[in-house]
Amino acid sequence: MYQLQTPSPTPTPAPRWEPAVIRRPLVRPGSVGRVQRQLAHFDVPLRLRGGQTLPAFTLAYETYGTLNADRSNAILICHALSGDAHAAGTHTDDPDEKPGWWDEAIGPGKLFDTDRYFVLCSNVIGGCQGSTGPSSLAPDGRPYGARFPLVTIADMVEAQRHLLDRLGITRLFAVTGGSMGAMQALQWAVAYPQRVETVLFLAGTHRSTAQQIAFNETGRQAIYADPHWKDGDYYDGPRPEAGLALARMMAHITYMSETSMEQKFGRRLQGGAALSHRLNGPEFAIESYLAYQGEKFVRRFDANSYLVITKAIDYFDIGADYGSLRAAVERARADFLVVTFSSDWLYPAWQGQELVRACQEAGRGVEYQHIEAPFGHDSFLVEVEQMTDVVGGYLDRRWRALGRDGQRTP
Numbered sequence: 001m002y003q004l005q006t007p008s009p010t011p012t013p014a015p016r017w018e019p020a021v022i023r024r025p026l027v028r029p030g031s032v033g034r035v036q037r038q039l040a041h042f043d044v045p046l047r048l049r050g051g052q053t054l055p056a057f058t059l060a061y062e063t064y065g066t067l068n069a070d071r072s073n074a075i076l077i078c079h080a081l082s083g084d085a086h087a088a089g090t091h092t093d094d095p096d097e098k099p100g101w102w103d104e105a106i107g108p109g110k111l112f113d114t115d116r117y118f119v120l121c122s123n124v125i126g127g128c129q130g131s132t133g134p135s136s137l138a139p140d141g142r143p144y145g146a147r148f149p150l151v152t153i154a155d156m157v158e159a160q161r162h163l164l165d166r167l168g169i170t171r172l173f174a175v176t177g178g179s180m181g182a183m184q185a186l187q188w189a190v191a192y193p194q195r196v197e198t199v200l201f202l203a204g205t206h207r208s209t210a211q212q213i214a215f216n217e218t219g220r221q222a223i224y225a226d227p228h229w230k231d232g233d234y235y236d237g238p239r240p241e242a243g244l245a246l247a248r249m250m251a252h253i254t255y256m257s258e259t260s261m262e263q264k265f266g267r268r269l270q271g272g273a274a275l276s277h278r279l280n281g282p283e284f285a286i287e288s289y290l291a292y293q294g295e296k297f298v299r300r301f302d303a304n305s306y307l308v309i310t311k312a313i314d315y316f317d318i319g320a321d322y323g324s325l326r327a328a329v330e331r332a333r334a335d336f337l338v339v340t341f342s343s344d345w346l347y348p349a350w351q352g353q354e355l356v357r358a359c360q361e362a363g364r365g366v367e368y369q370h371i372e373a374p375f376g377h378d379s380f381l382v383e384v385e386q387m388t389d390v391v392g393g394y395l396d397r398r399w400r401a402l403g404r405d406g407q408r409t410p
Contacts, residue, residue: 030107031099032064032114035089039130042162046125052149055139059163060085060130061122064106065114067169072404074169075112076160077102077121078177078184081251081309082301084129087121104384111388116399117173124184125159126151126308134304135235144304146232151308153180153316157187164195173402174395176200178380179347180309183316186355189332190318196334198398200391203344203380205351206325206358207317212346215254216310219247223303232304244303245294252293257343257376261286325358335365337394339387341379342372367394 037060046054062085067074077087079101088106090097105111112119123131126148134148164172175185175196182204189196205212226243228234265286269275272283282288319325338356340349349370359366369390373379380387399405 030110031103032089032107034093035062035064035086035091035100037062037085037091037130040163040166042166044162046155046159046162048149048155049152050150054125054132054149057125057132057159058130058136059122059125059132059159060127061120061163062086062088062100063121064088064112064119065117067118067167071169072171072173073116074118074120074164074172076164076172076175076185076188077106077112077119078156078160078175078181078188079121079124080177080179080181081306081313082248082297083181084127085121085123085131086129088119102381105387111384111392112395113392117395120164120167120169122160122163124151124156124309126156126305126312128302128305129300131159133302134232134308135302143233143235145235146304148304148308150311150315152312153183153187154191154321156312157184157191160184160188161192161195170195172196172198174198174200174398176202176391177204178202179204179377180313183313183318186318187316189334189336190322190328193331193333196332197402198395199332199334199336200394201336201338201352201355202387202391203339203341203347203352203377205316205347206328206355207319207351208314209351213314215251215346216314219250220307220310222246222250223307226303229303232307234303239298240303241298244298244301244306245291247303247306248297248301249290249294252290254346255377257345257374259343259374260376263374265289325354326361329355329358329364330362332362332364335367335398337367337369337391339369339371339380339390341375341377341383342370343374344377344379346377 040059043056046057083101086100087102088100090099106119108115123129125131126133128135134144136144138144172195175188177185182201185199185201189199223229223240223243226240228238229240234240268285269283270285270288276283282291318328322328336359338352340352356366356368371386373383375382
């Protein structure tokens with residue numbers, strides 16, 4: 001007679017990777033302190049490059065520092081794919097709250113010195129952190145979902161232009177960003193040459209290559225394959241979290257470098273001294289880390305926004321828009337600082353160098369810095385000390401060259 005066998009004990013799963021908990025002081029040295037997200041509503045149509053129109057739109061933004069009397073000290077920070085308007089400071093007095101994504105670079109005495117500059121950052125159109133995007137309500141009262149039109153980097157900049165007009169800022173001392181933020185900075189200089197004095201182009205490209213498009217497409221396919229995506233109309237039910245988490249995991253690999261992964265994780269096991277010889281569940285520390293990154297990402301990001309923004313990145317080719325890269329740069333009146341990083345294999349140095357050559361051929365003022373850093377594409381966020389020396393020093397020279405030495409905000 002067949003008898004049920006007593007099941008063997010379920011193996012204890014390896015502990016998940018968790019970040020170290022660091023108790024931070026209420027006000028960090030050089031911090032901008034507590035900040036508030038603001039919303040700017042525009043009841044005017046935003047005509048998009050693809051031919052469609054948003055009848056009205058909203059941009060979320062934050063500011064740090066004080067705009068001086070002649071409004072000449074404004075710096076626009078443009079965020080990357082997964083960023084938002086919260087670039088510095090905290091929203092609450094909770095000492096454990098994670099500060100803005102570039103907090104180490106923005107504040108009194110920091111790279112973007114808020115004792116001198118008025119710093120502004122807005123969430124891009126198509127985003128999901130307060131600005132109009134696929135999760136926003138359409139005029140019919142339902143979320144746009146898949147009905148939200150595709151946007152371009154140029155559309156993002158045009159929406160930001162409306163915001164600057166609202167704030168009474170007609171000229172930017174500098175516009176900057178890393179990755180997709182660098183694309184926006186370049187677009188600003190070319191589309192609005194009379195409004196930009198300085199471009200800080202960090203770890204970016206003037207056009208997306210086949211490999212960069214391929215990375216984005218694999219992430220999009222992960223979202224499409226999630227049964228909860230439902231062609232983008234999922235807001236009344238479960239979200240496509242598995243697909244979005246997988247997209248984030250794949251993208252996160254491209255933000256690191258082989259050196260940084262080897263130094264941080266190597267072949268270290270997560271919570272065990274020996275291989276488990278099981279298929280399911282992460283056992284290497286790097287596996288657990290990537291799973292953690294995916295799970296964390298889905299708590300703050302929308303899958304449709306991920307699709308829309310990655311498409312905008314893929315479409316970017318500013319030389320094609322103006323006939324050639326040189327022709328595009330010839331429109332600019334700004335001086336450029338182009339910064340690349342030795343271990344960045346997502347946006348390698350040669351792409352920044354192409355922009356440098358185009359600036360030289362067009363007679364634009366340009367400086368180039370190649371920084372040795374092991375952290376991959378994320379080096380522009382991590383290497384704050386070197387960035388402060390290189391970018392902060394350049395900004396100081398530009399400030400003096402424009403005759404503003406000694407100016408301070410009230």
